[in-house]
Amino acid sequence: ETGVTQSPTHLIKTRGQQVTLRCSSQSGHNTVSWYQQALGQGPQFIFQYYREEENGRGNFPPRFSGLQFPNYSSELNVNALELDDSALYLCASSLWSPSGNTIYFGEGSWLTVV
Amino acid sequence: AQSVTQLDSHVSVSEGTPVLLRCNYSSSYSPSLFWYVQHPNKGLQLLLKYTSAATLVKGINGFEAEFKKSETSFHLTKPSAHMSDAAEYFCVVSDRGKAGTALIFGKGTTLSVSS
Numbered sequence: 001e002t003g004v005t006q007s008p009t010h011l012i013k014t015r016g017q018q019v020t021l022r023c024s025s026q027s028g029h030n031t032v033s034w035y036q037q038a039l040g041q042g043p044q045f046i047f048q049y050y051r052e053e054e055n056g057r058g059n060f061p062p063r064f065s066g067l068q069f070p071n072y073s074s075e076l077n078v079n080a081l082e083l084d085d086s087a088l089y090l091c092a093s094s095l096w097s098p099s100g101n102t103i104y105f106g107e108g109s110w111l112t113v114v
Numbered sequence: 115a116q117s118v119t120q121l122d123s124h125v126s127v128s129e130g131t132p133v134l135l136r137c138n139y140s141s142s143y144s145p146s147l148f149w150y151v152q153h154p155n156k157g158l159q160l161l162l163k164y165t166s167a168a169t170l171v172k173g174i175n176g177f178e179a180e181f182k183k184s185e186t187s188f189h190l191t192k193p194s195a196h197m198s199d200a201a202e203y204f205c206v207v208s209d210r211g212k213a214g215t216a217l218i219f220g221k222g223t224t225l226s227v228s229s
Contacts, residue, residue, distance in 0.1 A: 002157065025167065042204050043158070056209075056216050090158065090215075105120030105215065107157035111157075 002026075004106035006091050014111045018079045021109045023091030025072040030081060031101070034075045035090040037108070043090055049074060080113075086113045116141050116207045118188075120220035121134075128228050133192040135223045137205030140186065147188045148206040148217070149179055158204070164188065175199070200227045 003026035013019050031050050035043035044056035049068035063079040068106055070107055072093070088108040094101040121136040139145055149161040162173025169181040179190045188205060205220040 004157075012229075035217075040222075043217075043223050045216045045218065050217055058216070085129040092158075102163075104161070 002101060002104035002106065004034035004091055004093050004104050006089075006106035006109050008109055010106070010110045010112075013081050014036070015081055015083060015113055018067055018077065019081060019111060021076040021078075021089050021091075021111070023074045023076070023106060025074065025091075025101050027096075029072055029092045029093040029095050029104075032068050033036040033092045033103075034074075034076045035092065036085075037090060038084075039087070045075070059104070081113045083113050086111060096111060116145065116168055116209055116218050118205045118207050118218060118220040120203075120205050120223050122223050123221065124224045124226070126228065127150050127195045129196050129197055133190070133195045133199065133225065134188040135203050135205075135225065137190065137220060139205075139207050141207060146208040147179075147181065148208070149173065149177070149188075149190045150204045150206055150219075152202045152204065152222075156199070156208050161190070161203075183194075190217045195225075195227045197229065198213040200225055 005024040007022050033048040034046040037043040046060045048056040052068045057061045065077045069075040088110050091106045092103045094103040117140045119138045144166050147164045150158045150159050152158050161177050162171045163180045164171045172178045177192050181188050200223045204222050206217045209216040
């Protein structure tokens with residue numbers, strides 16, 4: 001068990017709709033990242049939040065947005081869904097310190113866009 | 115920019131034989147490198163990590179990896195494969211220097227283990 005919980009585990013949306021995926025991190029973890037894993041591919045970094053502010057972003061358009069809350073939970077929001085957004089979305093949390101950190105992944109949310 | 119290349123998309127071994135999964139990295143500075151495993155319909159599990167300490171890194175379940183700067187490689191090995199090792203393996207490099215860590219994944223190697 002990693003202590004990182006994601007919901008929902010599976011969902012189906014229609015092209016053009018909006019979706020919100022949720023993640024509950026370990027208590028005290030100040031950093032959360034989101035990754036998109038398309039079928040047969042490695043995960044790709046979407047963005048990262050540190051102490052409730054976005055501090056890093058991968059090559060994803062602005063319709064991918066997020067929030068991190070003081071209670072160690074976070075959200076990934078995707079607007080105007082496209083068929084290519086169908087993927088496994090992974091949340092990863094860690095307690096960052098200058099000496100390093102260990103990252104813990106949730107089991108992911110499977111999103112299918114039809 | 116940081117990147118990793120996993121040299122084999124699929125590796126097949128027999129139970130009890132050695133495992134070698136190959137990974138080369140590209141980094142403008144001394145990297146932090148990881149191997150993660152993903153079993154079907156499961157999340158990612160950290161096998162081991164290299165963060166500029168000992169070049170031979172021991173991980174869980176009998177896996178180990180050796181950091182070779184001269185070859186820019188970080189290959190994963192296990193002396194004797196078990197059926198439960200069948201999974202997807204990812205070589206990963208991190209972007210250092212930022213608060214938190216953005217991980218850059220390779221495309222993965224599927225390990226099949228036959229009896």
